[in-house]
Amino acid sequence: MQKGFRRNFDPIRILTDSQVEQLHSSTLQVLDEIGFKYESDRALKVLEERGCIVDHDAKIAKIPPDIVEWAIRKTPSSFMVRARDPEKSIRLGGNTVYFMNSAGARYADVDTGKVSMPTLEQNNEAVIVSDALESVHCFPSYTPYFEIEGVPPVMSCPTSCAQRMRFSTKPSRGAQPTDSFIWETQLAQAVGAQLMGCVEGAAPLSLAEDPCNAAFYYLEAGFPIYIASGSLMGASHPITVAGATVSHNAELLAIIVLLQSIRPGSGVIANNFVSGMNMQTGDLNFGTSAVALHQMAYNQIWHDLYRIPINNTGSAFANSKMIDYQTAAEKLPVAMCSALSGANLIVLHGGITGELAYNPILAVIDDDVAKTIGKIIESFNITDDLIGLDIIRQVGIGGTFLGTKQTRTLWQTEDYMPKVYDKTTYQEWKNTGKKTVIELAREKMEEILATHKPDPLTDQQERDVEKLLREATEYYKNKGLI
Amino acid sequence: MDGILEQLKSMVLDFDINNAEKAAKDAIGAGVDPIEAANALTDGIQIVGDKFGSGELFLPDLVCASEVLKKAFPVINAEIEKRGEKAKSLGKVVLGTVFGDIHNIGKDMVATLLYAAGFEVIDLGINVNSEDFLKAVREESPDILAMSALLTTTSAEQKNVIEGLVKEGLRDRVKVIVGGSPINQEFADLIGADGYGATAPEGVRMVKKFLGIK
Numbered sequence: 001m002q003k004g005f006r007r008n009f010d011p012i013r014i015l016t017d018s019q020v021e022q023l024h025s026s027t028l029q030v031l032d033e034i035g036f037k038y039e040s041d042r043a044l045k046v047l048e049e050r051g052c053i054v055d056h057d058a059k060i061a062k063i064p065p066d067i068v069e070w071a072i073r074k075t076p077s078s079f080m081v082r083a084r085d086p087e088k089s090i091r092l093g094g095n096t097v098y099f100m101n102s103a104g105a106r107y108a109d110v111d112t113g114k115v116s117m118p119t120l121e122q123n124n125e126a127v128i129v130s131d132a133l134e135s136v137h138c139f140p141s142y143t144p145y146f147e148i149e150g151v152p153p154v155m156s157c158p159t160s161c162a163q164r165m166r167f168s169t170k171p172s173r174g175a176q177p178t179d180s181f182i183w184e185t186q187l188a189q190a191v192g193a194q195l196m197g198c199v200e201g202a203a204p205l206s207l208a209e210d211p212c213n214a215a216f217y218y219l220e221a222g223f224p225i226y227i228a229s230g231s232l233m234g235a236s237h238p239i240t241v242a243g244a245t246v247s248h249n250a251e252l253l254a255i256i257v258l259l260q261s262i263r264p265g266s267g268v269i270a271n272n273f274v275s276g277m278n279m280q281t282g283d284l285n286f287g288t289s290a291v292a293l294h295q296m297a298y299n300q301i302w303h304d305l306y307r308i309p310i311n312n313t314g315s316a317f318a319n320s321k322m323i324d325y326q327t328a329a330e331k332l333p334v335a336m337c338s339a340l341s342g343a344n345l346i347v348l349h350g351g352i353t354g355e356l357a358y359n360p361i362l363a364v365i366d367d368d369v370a371k372t373i374g375k376i377i378e379s380f381n382i383t384d385d386l387i388g389l390d391i392i393r394q395v396g397i398g399g400t401f402l403g404t405k406q407t408r409t410l411w412q413t414e415d416y417m418p419k420v421y422d423k424t425t426y427q428e429w430k431n432t433g434k435k436t437v438i439e440l441a442r443e444k445m446e447e448i449l450a451t452h453k454p455d456p457l458t459d460q461q462e463r464d465v466e467k468l469l470r471e472a473t474e475y476y477k478n479k480g481l482i
Numbered sequence: 483m484d485g486i487l488e489q490l491k492s493m494v495l496d497f498d499i500n501n502a503e504k505a506a507k508d509a510i511g512a513g514v515d516p517i518e519a520a521n522a523l524t525d526g527i528q529i530v531g532d533k534f535g536s537g538e539l540f541l542p543d544l545v546c547a548s549e550v551l552k553k554a555f556p557v558i559n560a561e562i563e564k565r566g567e568k569a570k571s572l573g574k575v576v577l578g579t580v581f582g583d584i585h586n587i588g589k590d591m592v593a594t595l596l597y598a599a600g601f602e603v604i605d606l607g608i609n610v611n612s613e614d615f616l617k618a619v620r621e622e623s624p625d626i627l628a629m630s631a632l633l634t635t636t637s638a639e640q641k642n643v644i645e646g647l648v649k650e651g652l653r654d655r656v657k658v659i660v661g662g663s664p665i666n667q668e669f670a671d672l673i674g675a676d677g678y679g680a681t682a683p684e685g686v687r688m689v690k691k692f693l694g695i696k
Contacts (some may be wrong), residue, residue: 355663
């Protein structure tokens, strides 16, 4: 199993106990008084049997507080996601932190910022790169690219899933749109893996038919579920951090009520993907302080009170179109806040240009970012040996620690040295071609592509995957979607 | 009368949504010419729009100002029609989010900004199938058809609608603009759309451009 990073100190708490109670109580009130819309008769039936008050015409279920709290209790505080290679499985929950690859619609050129449709080869190479990066522990759905040249849009999720099964042994998330869950479930099963099945709501306060169907399907397959409700503060959620926290919690808990009503005890990881809104253009506004605060409040509630595994997506993207200082300024503070405040899974590597683009070179740089964050949250140990009073005495006044065994044997574990940041002196930098972090990361990426060979599928698995893709294509052709 | 007209304009500038309908009724009740009342409201939204364009005001301000109009205009327009006249409009726009897609924020913002700018807006909602778009073009004869898609899996629907317009001989009757996160100019050109708006304000600028409005 992948180890991830163990947070060795208590998560940062920004709310008082009374504030947590107030937010939770308000959340229960929203679900009890306003309710939640489920666009699925099958889901509404299950909820009504559970004890929710259902208006079938409006497709709204009002959820009494005791049912919400029952569902929270039923949700395990940790669960395993089985990867194709068991060594790459992950256990989500508690104080372990993993990182998830990000994604983008298209490929962004690092030199020009130009966004273009990636080829299947570019997609596969990006998967291979992330498979090699130690701090990428798992993949989301339709990643690294939402769109692939020559692949009909309705086949992008199943195709993306297949390529991840082929070129990585790490765990993955399954998507939900247009019955893709039917094919992604089978693709994962064909290679002996599980998926985190995505069930994503539409803020405010609703779940469309596709994700309802995905919930039933993934749960029947025995897969854990990744719930989400992407939203914009000031548009689909309240503009206030407090209001957005309540509204968002209500949405996710409403989905959990459905999941636990279908199959009690199912593993769930709850994703926070609340974004700011650019009030000039209406576009998503990444990397803001409100998002960081919202995630921290959310993490505290879900870690301490609900004890349900947490994902944070706030650091997945930047508005910056180039890999530059702004990219880091938009992603890193939010990622750091996530790690410090209780997240179990943080989406980070490779996303740029809003959600519009991805580049594996950025994923390579983000590998160093993730490892730095991971090192920070793992903190440091204090023992008599590590304090080393005898060494301090030995070096004395005006001496050096450089020649000590302690320095020689421990420098690499006491700190993290990034692999692709430029750490040369100015003179060396000049003499070696003035390489930037982008150039160094590009070299690393090329080295990975030349040397890293993910475990291939067996011949039978490859045949099964190919067959499933053909069946999926036929299925969508018969539906008139290709 | 001038005082009442000034009050209507101020109501927009003050984002006084709660009193909008009553203020409109009071104005009509006081004998204010409904066309002049409509002009006062439009003057107000024009100032808000100008301030939005200059960065002094933001989207929430524009949307709130539009909400004032949405409350007041039905009263004003009913009086205009009662007098046998026609409410002014810069043009007619049919818009919706395509089939399979339930995202509505961007579409709603475009609808609001168009309404605020003085267009007649027919919002078909979300998850709108091709046939409903075509039916709306046939029946409403809009100047513009605007389609939103936020998922790459649904953006292809925009192409289906355009192909449907061609097949039914409706393509030349309407300008088509597309928008949504996965959409770009290249895609818009590929599917035969007339225009593409990267943001809601850009979408409105595009509509005005097609209709020759400054």
